[in-house]
Amino acid sequence: MVPVDIVLARLLALHPKRIDLSLDRMWRVLDRLNHPERRLPPVIHVAGTNGKGSTVAFLRAILEAAGFGVHVYTSPHLVRFNERIRLARPGGSVLVEDDELVDALATCERLNAGDPITFFEITTAAAFLLFARHPADVLLLEVGLGGRLDATNVVDRPIATVITSVSHDHHEFLGDTIELIAAEKAGILKRGVPAIIAPQSQQALSVIERHAERLRAPLRIGGKHWSATPDRDRMVFRDGNGVMELPAPRLFGRHQLDNAGTAIATLRCIHALRIPDTAIEQGLTSVEWPARMQRLARGRLAELAPEGAELWLDGGHNPDGGLAVANALADLDRRDARPLILIVGMLANKDCQGFLMKFAGLARAVIAVPVRQDTALPSEEIVQIARRIGIPAENCDSVGEALAAATSLGLDPAPRILITGSLYLAGEVLAANGLPCLIHPLE
Template identity: 60%
Template sequence: MALHQRKIDLTLDRMLRILELLGHPERRMAPVIHVAGTNGKGSTVAYLRAILEAAGLRVHAYTSPHLVRINERFRLGREGGGVLVSDEELLAALEHCERLNAGQPITVFEMETAAAFHLFAKHPADVVLLEVGLGGRGDSTNVIEKPLASVITPVSMDHMEMLGDTVAKIAAEKAGIIKKGVPLVMAAQLAEAEAVIEQRAKEQRAPLHAAGQHWHVSIERGRLVYQDERGLLDLPAPRLFGRHQFDNAALAIATLRSIDSLKVPVSAYESGIAKAEWPARMQRLTAGGLVQLAPPQSEVWLDGGHNADCGRVVAAALGDLEERVPRQLVVIIGMLSNKDAGAFLANFAGMTRHIIAVPIPGHDNAYTPQALADAGRHLGMRIEAAASVAEALRSVARLAYEVPPRILITGSLYLAGEVLRENGTFPQ
């Protein structure tokens, strides 16, 4: 296949052109739930998929980025549960789009999105879950004229070079997915984001279902308690770890309860929330090539968080772990250089004295370990450098601990993907 421009250009012109050449597969797909936001999109999609599948529905899902294999982005709905697209079918879809495009300008993500729509139109399903790649207004997925619902997860500072340098500007981009008359389900937001999103919903006459206003979530005796005007659900805790996962799960519940055409039994909410998985989000690694390098009986956790708000929720999750089982914390971190390393690291100040910076293999735009160490120094942190995650784990194993440590590998989904690949843990 030909190489396409990787530079992100938030416009829909090229996307609309290739969809016309494909015979508008986006109009022939099953009804869509469209998910935008800064943090929690993937987890929210995972809950939506798990609940809908537990209700016996066939669910296609398009998510990004992938961690180990590109196939992870394309999940085809089947009775009894979806499957990742096969190598052969994905290649055929991409080659078909390539032939029709005939060398016209197009980005990699646009080509992948076109292939997803082509695949989803070929295979019958009940619901399609679409995760926005970047922003919302000009994202390649934003060509669905009337989805079942639009969903906006928490908005915070990320991708400022593309989306704007304030939360309000970023929220305006995310709010670009709101469609006339289509229910909008909104997670709890910073005040400036909330105001922008609510105004857009008002302009589009989109019925608003907002956290804290129209629906509420709480944790009671370790269980998820969800309440809206239709009643109360007392549900098991999410399988995914962290307090923030209760919010993500509740956002999925609110979304499904906002769609009149979907009849989801309580049993499906119970089963889906307890079963939903999403790799590299506070994922405990218990076996594998890298885990074997850590000190025996230590805990190894992986999280692809890469902005200040991600760091906050991960630090909170670590705080919960520390309350249950105290262990010394070691943070192994690698980040892309367009991220605010200082803002991310600040969340871990006071939680650990042992931070190891590593490069991200294959990414020239990543911070060097030395640059990450400098960012930590401004916060009064002492950060050492290692040539790789494997070398960092070996250095931890050489130290003497009274209690085996808790090790967090974090800072980038690209780093997380490398860790899963090297560890031999492949998302299914």
């Protein structure tokens, strides 16, 4: 068998790297594959700027706790491409194995016959082929970029659509206003299909409501039809069916209440699934989603951190993501005050200043590191941006060196260190740390 990394590298090299939002190429390859998108299990389609992956993780954890077989499609991956495709199995879904993935990719490449197609499109087609080959009760399908013209938006009759928090990101593809971005996300709404909407700005919500009205898609809006709020160390979920007192989500941060609430609201409006309350409770406490306020308590990099320090990892990379993480860190600081050090690597197409501004007054220092991507923002520029907004900054050549620099600061008490700014950096960190991608719950 050809190694999966070799196949993926060939696809990356042969096909256009530039994103070109269109469904024409998808329809062509799916037609040659005899339309696997028509043979999928019932689909829950999830779009949004921030929180898509966490919401999908909550949905999977709850559904599997209820005994359902669940396929999952997410992107990007952190360490291995196989993370993007989970196949339903008794006892819980598993990452697709290399031999099945290579076979599906080879089939798609052969039938595409060298026609133009992007890497995301051909790998999405391969995922649909795999999902169609294996039985499952539900497919959780995460949008890659935008929604209206995303490669996943060939599913014409999902059982529910979900839009998580909408904010600024990918301006070059989706537009430079919240209204334009929200319109792209709302492109996944389907006629008559219930749509569950996370709490939104009024600008985004107005656009989504107009799209839903035109399609007569029933809406369940966070803050209006349902809510998820903290109550000491627990979570209270309210909707038209009543009040649920639940354990706090295992994923840490106030923003995860909205993501958990979005997942619960989704499942409670799909009556055919009949999710017991006990499965919701179990899902909230067992959910795993790496690089989202993940505590790195063990591993090679953790051992390089200053003695007694806390080491955290989050893949946030836009201003709203930065605000969510900054709020989570502020909550941690109220429980246990420590100086905060940020180790930051970002891509050049992200709003680095907008992101770092959320940590002004909270971070003691920024240590900038490179990200191994062609489109990475030079670490020297991150230093300049941090200093402009009043955060002392320096740059290092690696995360390991950055941890050594944090040690040399001699902070007392030992610092809280957050590695952040990019999911690509998060993947590098998890690989370098040398442990399985597990979530360590807050202690």
